[in-house]
Amino acid sequence: MTIKHYKNRLGRYTVSLSESTAKNMLSWCKKASGMETGGIILGRYSDDLKCAEISRVLGPASDSSSGRTWFIRGIRGLNRLLHMLWTLRKDYYLGEWHYHPNASPKPSLIDIAQLKVIARSESYNCPEPILIIFGGGPQGKWSMSINVFLRSGESIALTE
Numbered sequence: 001m002t003i004k005h006y007k008n009r010l011g012r013y014t015v016s017l018s019e020s021t022a023k024n025m026l027s028w029c030k031k032a033s034g035m036e037t038g039g040i041i042l043g044r045y046s047d048d049l050k051c052a053e054i055s056r057v058l059g060p061a062s063d064s065s066s067g068r069t070w071f072i073r074g075i076r077g078l079n080r081l082l083h084m085l086w087t088l089r090k091d092y093y094l095g096e097w098h099y100h101p102n103a104s105p106k107p108s109l110i111d112i113a114q115l116k117v118i119a120r121s122e123s124y125n126c127p128e129p130i131l132i133i134f135g136g137g138p139q140g141k142w143s144m145s146i147n148v149f150l151r152s153g154e155s156i157a158l159t160e
């Protein structure tokens with residue numbers, strides 16, 4: 001299994017993502033047939049707390065809704081599932097992922113606002129959420145961005 005590491009310029013923030021997990025997200029993008037889609041990112045932190053290790057991603061909850069240029073992630077069943085994954089595997093909620101069909105993977109103003117809310121929210125318990133966005137189309141021309149959002153409101157782009 002190939003694992004890629006994405007870092008900011010200074011190396012303070014690192015995310016590890018396996019090729020199979022990225023392909024899993026892309027399969028949901030393909031199934032969305034030109035509509036936005038998304039889900040949540042789960043994983044844990046390295047022993048030294050310097051790297052967020054993505055262990056799995058979930059697709060859209062059954063109560064999610066979407067259109068060509070928007071996506072609202074539902075919540076049905078997520079609390080129970082997150083509790084189970086924490087209990088069995090010690091997996092944490094690490095952030096969100098979604099798809100911009102036939103568009104850039106650059107976070108929109110709505111994406112940025114939503115992740116800032118998550119970073120500041122006590123209920124998410126995720127002060128530095130990760131946002132992965134896929135852009136592209138069914139012809140196989142995909143691109144991806146990974147950003148970390150800080151409580152301060154700052155967004156930090158990561159590169160391979």
